[in-house]
Amino acid sequence: MILNIPLSMLDSLHLMAVRAGKEIMEVYNSDFEVEYKGDDSPVTAADRRAEDLITKAIKEEITAEFPIIGEEAFSDGNVPAIGDGPFWLLDPLDGTKEFVKKTGEFTVNIALINLGMPVVGVVHTPATGHVYMGSPHGAFADLGSGPKPISCRAWPPGGLTALVSKSHKSPETDEFLKDYDIREETSAGSSLKFCVIARGIADIYPRLGRTMEWDTAAGHAVLRAAGGTVTDLDGKPLTYGKPGFENPHFVAKGKQQG
Structure with missing residues (x-):
């Protein structure tokens, strides 16, 4: 499927990730409990609250057309069929171990997949407020003063x-x-x-x-x-x-x- 990815979608995902980050930080700054899933990975209320927020927001603010695969829903056995079309992949709190350790190095992750490749991605670090975005419009980082273009460097000859x-x-x-x-x-x-x-x-x-x-x-x-x-x-x-x-x-x- 050829997807039209307007800048308004990126704006919505940016704000969505930041809203999820605020939910996460509310839990982070509280006396939260840690549970463990079947694979011994930790999970907290922050994971669930952020995934619920993002899932609902995608359906209401962007489109309900594409299936959504979220880490916590998948863990609970809620796995919609994705077929051959576009679908969303959500990791509402990547780095739960770092979250539990309170290192600040955890992220909100939202991606849109089409034809097997990630065509849109937003990564937000709630502890710093930074947001990274990638799409056909380019790659950008908002480190506090608005989105600025970013790019990889050529491999340096010195190592x-x-x-x-x-x-x-x-x-x-x-x-x-x-x-x-x-x-x-x-x-x-x-x-x-x-x-x-x-x-x-x-x-x-x-x-x-x-x-x-x-x-x-x-x-x-x-x-x-x-x-x-x-x-x-x-x-x-x-x-x-x-x-x-x-x-x-x-x-x-x-x-x-x-």
């Missing part, structure tokens, strides 16, 4: 900056990075790693562990709009709508020429 996960770094990641000229490693939580590459601050992020599509879709959309790529380890583009919505190992990269 790359690699992003590694705070919670999931492994010996396999170290082995993978030996094939690259790495000058320094830095860490970032949740889907912010895609956005850091999209801003031209880092160059490569390998993830050799289990992730779900809603973990990556919004950040992937931002990085893609900024000129970067996300592929599996064989170099094939990471796609969406896979059975079970589970990703293979992948690597996100900025612009490699230069």
Whole structure:
């Protein structure tokens, strides 16, 4: 399907993510309880409140035409059929472990998928108020003074900056990075790693562990709009709508020429 993505949709998603972020921060600043799902991952009232808000807002403010796959609804067994058309992927609170630790490094993630690829993505960090957006209109970051265009940098000749996960770094990641000229490693939580590459601050992020599509879709959309790529380890583009919505190992990269 050829989608018309007006700027008004991006404005709506931007405001929607910020509203969800306010719900999250209300819980964050309270004495909240932590529950654990079947896979031992934590979940809080913030996850559920944010997903409910976003799901309702998409249907009422944008369109009720496309199916919505949300992390918490999926966990509860509510999985609409997506067919071959566009669908939404929501991770209302990516980085719940960081949320529980109160590090501030957690995000709201909203993505629209079409033809297996993320065509629109919004990533919001409630603790800082920052918003990252990617679409056919380009990639933008609002770091407090309004949206500004962002783009990946060409790989620097003096060596790359690699992003590694705070919670999931492994010996396999170290082995993978030996094939690259790495000058320094830095860490970032949740889907912010895609956005850091999209801003031209880092160059490569390998993830050799289990992730779900809603973990990556919004950040992937931002990085893609900024000129970067996300592929599996064989170099094939990471796609969406896979059975079970589970990703293979992948690597996100900025612009490699230069």
